[in-house]
Amino acid sequence: MKKIDNAFNAKIIFLKNFKIVFKAFLTLGIFVAFMLSFLSDDYLAGFVNITSFFVLFSLILYIVTFIYCFFKLKHS
Known part of the structure; x- marks a missing residue:
């Protein structure tokens, strides 16, 4: 059996429990x-822009972690 380090195990756990992480970023x-949307002139546009930033950040974090784990398993 191949030895897998703790950081890699943490990334696997992150991928398995991403639903919780996504809800946390969305909240x-x-x-x-x-x-912050009260500071802008258009309340709804500011709200949607800021919320979409957090959603996109969490999705990019998931994709990057998935790619890292895929190549780490492939080359180990």
């Missing part, structure tokens, strides 16, 4: 967007 994004 944080909604909270921050709710607070």
